[in-house]
Amino acid sequence: MLRTTRLMVVLWLLMAGLIWGQEHGTFTVGTAKAARGQKAVGVLEVPAGVDEGTPIPVVVVHGSRPGPVLALVSGSHGTEYASIIAVEKLITKLDPREVSGTVILLPLVNLASFEQKVPHLNPVDKKSMNRFYPGKKDGTQTDRASYWITKEVVEPSDYLIDYHGGDLDENLRPYSYWVKTGNEKLDAKTHDMVLAFGLDHIIITTDRPQDPAASRFLDNTAITRGKAALAVEAGYAGTVDPTDVRALVEGTLNVMRYLKMLPGPAPFVEHPVWFEKIVTVSSDQTGIFYPTVQRGSYVATGMKIGCVTDFANQKEYEVRASAAGVITYICAVPSMNKGDTVANIGVVAAESR
Ligand SMILES: [Zn+2]
Incomplete structure (x- = not known):
């Protein structure tokens, strides 16, 4: 009888310890x-x-x-x-x-x-x-x-x-x-x-x-x-x-x-724009960059999105969109090197997800 009680006490302590460990x-x-x-x-x-x-x-x-x-x-x-x-x-x-x-x-x-x-x-x-x-x-x-x-x-x-x-x-x-x-x-x-x-x-x-x-x-x-x-x-x-x-x-x-880590409802964004790929437009010139579109603009293939001039401002090179889509970002500063990213264009997925 005593042994059973002891065993139960030990078991109870173990259980309590486990619960305490989890809680604390x-x-x-x-x-x-x-x-x-x-x-x-x-x-x-x-x-x-x-x-x-x-x-x-x-x-x-x-x-x-x-x-x-x-x-x-x-x-x-x-x-x-x-x-x-x-x-x-x-x-x-x-x-x-x-x-x-x-x-x-x-x-x-x-x-x-x-x-x-x-x-x-x-x-x-x-x-x-x-x-x-x-x-x-x-x-x-x-x-x-x-x-x-x-x-x-x-x-x-x-x-x-x-x-x-x-x-x-x-x-x-x-x-x-x-x-x-x-x-x-x-x-x-x-x-x-x-x-x-x-x-x-x-x-x-x-x-x-x-x-x-x-x-x-x-x-x-x-x-x-x-x-x-x-x-x-x-x-x-x-x-x-x-x-x-x-x-x-x-x-x-x-x-x-x-994820139920906080109380309350979690609404989903409705009808987002899904991009199936990102197309990077790079500069083929070193010089001074002037954007002609804003972040978030919709552009068509071939549309002018900016230009690069030489440092003496004698020549101007146009930069054109190589895909149709949304400008996810465009270079924010005039510094431009050959090969640098001018802009990223998000190509909108054909089907919504
Ligand atoms: Zn980052």
Whole structure:
């Protein structure tokens, strides 16, 4: 009788311990360690290797109720400011007492780019910080940062959103990417997530690498590991336009409602414009660029979208659209080199999705 009672007490303690662990278990990323119902701030330290190390700021919002893990990552390109400010705002806005599940926020991956105001690349190793995933432990800083983000942020997550925007030299209209893999269940989830995010122009991407060891992009690193992910872009040419920031913040909250991480309905954007591909128009001249269309303009094939003059302003070369569609972005500055991107044109998909 006594033995049975003891056994029952031991079992009860084990059960209580398990439940307590689940309810009060901590969630750690880098030095940010959050108990249930708490927000913790820290850094994901990329150790020095062949070049210097770098701290990546990290915040963990560990909701009071259990649920999925969502990663929000911004600033791989440290001068795409609107997207960085949006994640900064989310750090304040997300209240762990209201959240079911856990949110990992990385507002600024590429600190050196932000500090030195260098677009596109990490100035430490001259690499784009969204092209070298899943990274290497012994590579240059970008490789190592990608390695640690994969290990510490992507792998523990169920869902991921990667934030971008027009860089210092890009006049961009907002859009998101739907990466279509052929895995129906995953594709249905990411499809719903882009609709819940709410940006009304969506690029359908079908040519991303399928190999998890060569995933290149952050969203694709999550996707090749079976997690639903999307990339979103808003902001242009160094601006922090409140409309862009609001779209990114509200889009995130709506995805969280769709994932049942926040209470409330999650409406889907209706009748978005789907792009079946992106056509890049490059300059065949070095000189001074003058755009003649705006971001978001509809253009026909052959339409003039800008011109490039020589530095003495003696000759003018026309730049024409090589496809019909929407200008997703156009060069925002006069500096133009031969081979540089003048504009990207989104070719509207024949059928709606
Ligand atoms: Zn970017």
